[in-house]
Amino acid sequence: MDTRPWLLLPLLLVLGVVLSYAVLSIPDPAQELPTMLTDNMTISGAHNPVxxxxxxxxxxxxxxxxxxxLAALLGVWSLDEMPTYRGSAPDQILDIMSRQLIPVFIxxxxxxxxxxxxxxxxxxxxxxxxxxxxVxxxxxxxxxNNRYSGLPLRVLLVLGLAMFVMVGTGALLIGSEFLRYPPTVASELMLIIESAATLSIGATLAALFLGGRPKGEE
Structure with missing residues (x-):
């Protein structure tokens, strides 16, 4: 008789107790946070509270x-190269739709x-x-292509995270705190970070769809 399923029962019970304790220990939400956010919007560099x-x-x-x-992508890449794709040419509907939608997406x-x-x-x-x-x-x-699957792709993948770290480090160098932007340039710095993060997120999500490390197909 296989006893492995029974071994999971005490582990699940312990996990349930820990999660229950964590939920019951959540402190009451601070009532002053919305007011603090409203009062400091002028120095945030954004007009949207989110x-x-x-x-x-x-x-x-x-x-x-x-x-x-990024760690999730590295985990996928560590498993294997992406599977060989042997799909046929797209049909006319998919081809036309992609040519119309991709520019709109961008x-x-x-x-x-x-x-x-x-x-x-x-x-x-x-x-x-x-x-x-x-996708x-x-x-x-x-x-x-081989020209883009090596260093250019990797630079694009880490660009968003690296920009965050560089801006935060720059704040430290001018005597502020990490990721505390000077109010006079906060909006510009946030736009730079978001632009870099957008490219990295898009590349990461598309790379995850490949199911493994790109082999640099021609």
Whole structure:
């Protein structure tokens, strides 16, 4: 008789107890946080409170999210090379649709980055659109060329995380705190970070769809 399923029961019980304790220990939400956010919007570099929180007041969270996304891709790449793709040429409908949609995806992604400081949008939404464009290109038979599957692709993948770190380090060098932007240039720095993060997120999502390390197909 296989006893392995029974060994999982105590582990699941312990996990359930730990999670229950964590949920019951959550402190009450601080009532003054919305007021603090409203009072400090003028120095955040953004008019959209979501962007102000994600890129300024709690920039550490977004920095770690970029790191987690990159780590997920490295985990996939560590398993194997991407499987050989033997698909046939796309049919006429898919080919026409991709030619019409991909430019729209790119334009809308650029708009979301630009509008993110004042309205709903931002790097993750724009990056998701770029990733979808990459997936659609792959489905249409596009291959990763040797010239782009090596160093250029890797630079693009780490660009967003590296830009976060460089801007944060620059803040330290001028005597401020890590990821605490000077109010006079906060909006410009946030736009630079979001632009770099958009490219990295789009490339990472498209690379995850490949299912392994690119082999640099011609």
């Amino acid at each position: 962007s102000a929180v994600l890129l300024n007041f709690r920039g550490y969270d977004t920095l770690l999210e970029m790191g987690v996304l 334009l809308v992604a650029g708009y979301l980055v630009w509008a993110g400081a004042d309205a709903p949008g931002g790097a993750f939404q724009a990056g998701a659109l770029l990733g979808a464009a990459g 659609l290109l792959r489905l249409c038979g596009w291959r990763v």
